[in-house]
Amino acid sequence: MQALIFDFDGTILDTESSEFQAWQEVYQRYGVELTLDYWLPFIGNNSMPFDPAGHLEKQVGQPLDKHSLENWVWERKQELNLALQPLPGVLDYLDAAEALGLKMAVASSSRRDWVEGHLARLGLLGHFQVIRTKENVALTKPDPALFLQAAEGLGVHPDQAIVLEDSLNGVRAARSAGAFTVAIPNALTKHLDLSQADLLLACLCDLPLWELLQIARGRGYPQLPTIV
Structure with missing residues (x-):
């Protein structure tokens, strides 16, 4: 070897847990649970369409400002990641x-x-x-x-x-x-x-x-x- x-x-x-936590916090704002069953297939795989904001829209049954949600998640994820060792x-x-x-x-x-x-x-x-x-x-x-x-x-x-x-x-x-x-x-x-x-x-x-x-x-x- x-x-x-x-x-x-x-x-x-x-960083995977940081992103999951950030999206969980968004989902909780709308009274919806982000499940591991939805999330796990995307881990380590960028070849699948990944759209948690779109998934949330379907869960709540109304259009959302996806761009704003994704920007918030990015900032929150960065905050969490900066604390990681x-x-x-x-x-x-x-x-x-x-x-x-x-x-x-x-x-x-x-x-x-x-x-x-x-x-x-x-x-x-x-x-x-x-x-x-x-x-x-x-x-x-x-x-x-x-x-x-x-x-x-x-x-x-x-x-x-x-x-x-x-x-x-x-x-x-x-x-x-x-x-x-x-x-x-x-x-x-x-x-x-x-x-x-x-x-x-x-x-x-x-x-x-x-x-x-x-x-x-x-x-x-x-x-x-x-x-x-």
Whole structure:
């Protein structure tokens, strides 16, 4: 194993929960519930039409100022995101990967300015030799193109890389690319069936990187923590 490829939203930074919370607050203003059943299929997938404001219009049965709602959500989401720190275990993995001489990339279905902006704010941008985002591919996850391009940019074959993901679409994309795939679900994606991953962890902090490398090299599976 020569490389780590990180997803961004929900894996490095839990921006997914921030957006869900912001839209929940909007829905609550109109006395409507934003359900996980509606929300979950969109996580890690920009190839599906995503229109929560339009969905809210249908729920309340009246036209709404969608532009104003979306602007409010954007501002609220930014406020929530600015308070976020990297998810548990991420910084340890970055430091350990550098100490072990592993190459690192980010492969995200989000925009480049979004990903690079947050990484720069957190002081993490310099850890990654390659960043691939929606601007680089015709199709985002669950298509494998983002991971294939990330591996190519690092100069490794996909089966020499470990992908760290939180979403079902991301897991499908990484497996299709041929990478060893680790699922680390967050507060939202823990409700998804991520059993397609090669390995399922409750938190990166539950498994040191050197142990993960041994597992990936041998394709063996230790006793893992139970996700609740």
